[in-house]
Amino acid sequence: MLVISGVMNGAIYGLVALGFVLVYKSSGVLNFAQGYMLLLGAYLFWFFKVTLGAPIGVAMAAAVAAGFAVGALIERLALRRLIGQPLISMITVTIFLALVLEGLVSMTWGTYPLQHVEVFRESTLRLGRIVLTSQNLVACGLALAAAGALIVFFRYTRIGLAMRGVAEGHQIMQSMGINVRHILNVSWGLAGVAATVAGILLGSTFGFQLGLSQIGLLAIPAAFIGGLDSPEGALLGGLLIGVVESVVSGYVGNAAGVPAAFAILIATMLVRPYGFFGLERIERV
Amino acid sequence: MLTLTNVEVKYADVILVLRGVSLQIPEGGIVSLLGSNGAGKTTTLKAISGLLRTELGEVTAGAIEYRGERIDGLDPERVAQMGIIQVMEGRKVLKHLTIEENLRLGGYIRRDASRADLDRVYDYFPRLRARKGAVSGYLSGGEQQMVLIGRAMMARPKLMLLDEPSMGLAPLIAAEIFEIIRRLAAEEGTTILLVEQNAKAALRTSAFAYVLENGRVVLEGPSASLAENEDIREFYLGMSKLGEKRSYREVKTYKRRKRWL
Numbered sequence: 001m002l003v004i005s006g007v008m009n010g011a012i013y014g015l016v017a018l019g020f021v022l023v024y025k026s027s028g029v030l031n032f033a034q035g036y037m038l039l040l041g042a043y044l045f046w047f048f049k050v051t052l053g054a055p056i057g058v059a060m061a062a063a064v065a066a067g068f069a070v071g072a073l074i075e076r077l078a079l080r081r082l083i084g085q086p087l088i089s090m091i092t093v094t095i096f097l098a099l100v101l102e103g104l105v106s107m108t109w110g111t112y113p114l115q116h117v118e119v120f121r122e123s124t125l126r127l128g129r130i131v132l133t134s135q136n137l138v139a140c141g142l143a144l145a146a147a148g149a150l151i152v153f154f155r156y157t158r159i160g161l162a163m164r165g166v167a168e169g170h171q172i173m174q175s176m177g178i179n180v181r182h183i184l185n186v187s188w189g190l191a192g193v194a195a196t197v198a199g200i201l202l203g204s205t206f207g208f209q210l211g212l213s214q215i216g217l218l219a220i221p222a223a224f225i226g227g228l229d230s231p232e233g234a235l236l237g238g239l240l241i242g243v244v245e246s247v248v249s250g251y252v253g254n255a256a257g258v259p260a261a262f263a264i265l266i267a268t269m270l271v272r273p274y275g276f277f278g279l280e281r282i283e284r285v
Numbered sequence: 286m287l288t289l290t291n292v293e294v295k296y297a298d299v300i301l302v303l304r305g306v307s308l309q310i311p312e313g314g315i316v317s318l319l320g321s322n323g324a325g326k327t328t329t330l331k332a333i334s335g336l337l338r339t340e341l342g343e344v345t346a347g348a349i350e351y352r353g354e355r356i357d358g359l360d361p362e363r364v365a366q367m368g369i370i371q372v373m374e375g376r377k378v379l380k381h382l383t384i385e386e387n388l389r390l391g392g393y394i395r396r397d398a399s400r401a402d403l404d405r406v407y408d409y410f411p412r413l414r415a416r417k418g419a420v421s422g423y424l425s426g427g428e429q430q431m432v433l434i435g436r437a438m439m440a441r442p443k444l445m446l447l448d449e450p451s452m453g454l455a456p457l458i459a460a461e462i463f464e465i466i467r468r469l470a471a472e473e474g475t476t477i478l479l480v481e482q483n484a485k486a487a488l489r490t491s492a493f494a495y496v497l498e499n500g501r502v503v504l505e506g507p508s509a510s511l512a513e514n515e516d517i518r519e520f521y522l523g524m525s526k527l528g529e530k531r532s533y534r535e536v537k538t539y540k541r542r543k544r545w546l
């Protein structure tokens with residue numbers, strides 16, 4: 001039971017972690033605003049669904065499209081000018097970007113949790129001693145599907161290949177006539193998509209509230225454990241963190257779950273600094 | 286095809302690297318650009334390809350014209366799309382990608398890049414075909430250089446700027462690379478601007494050559510006649526007047542002045 005519910009949460013962690021990976025891999029920046037992009041995505045969905053009264057599918061599609069635009073816009077406005085500047089200034093920008101996004105959300109929608117939206121029909125499913133809600137199942141399925149789609153995109157499409165190339169060096173790509181800014185823009189957009197999908201799923205499970213951005217922090221160990229530059233690793237890392245958190249908080253106590261996740265992160269860093277699926281540093285002697 | 290007129294390049298607004306370089310590169314054929322470390326060879330190539338702009342360099346005077354069109358000041362992506370591809374020195378493969386992925390990215394800017402393009406590259410470099418799934422970071426130096434040239438070929442450039450393709454390679458492999466360069470010009474009709482420190486091989490490969498020193502062109506002429514030039518023989522080919530290999534015993538006692546300074 002604990003394992004199952006861990007997998008459910010883990011799929012969403014994985015999706016958020018994937019957002020980190022997409023940005024890190026192409027631009028080398030750890031995007032601290034990822035959790036807040038998620039928050040904004042969730043609220044945008046709520047806006048389309050409740051305020052405008054759109055049907056669920058339309059609201060989702062609109063929110064995902066808006067999520068892409070938000071990601072791309074952040075890249076265009078805040079980070080493009082910093083290309084070639086020290087990394088630390090980019091990372092600082094993302095940290096404060098997080099605060100700006102949060103402020104934007106609470107300014108527009110207030111700080112109280114929003115009215116609950118029933119996104120998926122509630123029903124329970126019993127498998128022996130295990131109780132599942134359809135809500136959980138659908139959320140988990142969608143998270144896995146979204147993560148899978150992004151991974152396939154990364155591995156097999158032309159732009160995905162270019163994104164992996166950009167990860168290795170901007171100048172090399174420019175010497176081949178590839179527009180690095182364009183590729184970075186798409187990566188940020190996709191990170192926005194991952195964040196928005198995760199935001200919708202989380203919001204429909206835990207309610208649409210400012211606390212949703214917290215998951216951004218929990219997804220960081222997931223991304224690191226899998227290897228910051230490996231999309232598959234991010235997903236698996238997310239599942240692992242989800243299970244550990246759920247099992248530990250079940251057996252040891254609620255407070256121990258999150259620290260356990262971070263303990264695993266530190267242990268992983270000691271053994272394999274580039275994560276379990278990260279690219280090894282290639283050095284020819 | 287490409288004309289540089291009195292090109293001056295500054296880095297970060299203060300460091301003057303090229304002090305008025307003029308080159309003429311005719312359509313078809315190979316032109317080589319020689320010079321010692323720090324002479325400005327790589328900077329010249331980067332000024333042409335626009336990569337200068339990614340590292341705080343700027344063409345501050347003079348003009349670079351490609352088929353009658355000014356290209357100094359254009360973004361490197363734009364220059365590449367016009368058909369000028371630079372192969373950078375230092376064997377900069379995309380290490381984590383396979384050979385074939387490297388090549389496919391080379392053809393990224395051409396919407397119509399196809400299987401046939403890959404095959405054409407593999408015909409020039411059979412060794413790459415045999416190892417096309419290998420991660421390119423683990424290849425030997427010669428193989429990496431082949432990946433780079435192949436990657437540039439994928440874009441079907443009209444002008445290829447080659448920066449020290451023989452650097453750090455075993456003599457046999459280097460000879461193989463020079464042979465490929467000759468074939469590229471002869472069979473594909475690609476114009477090539479070759480930057481080299483290996484002056485002997487470069488003069489044998491090219492039809493015309495420029496010698497760069499301290500950011501200026503100090504000598505130019507048909508490669509065959511430059512190879513006979515006494516100064517070139519002395520300073521770049523390591524020969525004495527009599528044409529025999531110079532003994533290192535004499536180096537300290539006798540130093541010829543460069544006559545062009």
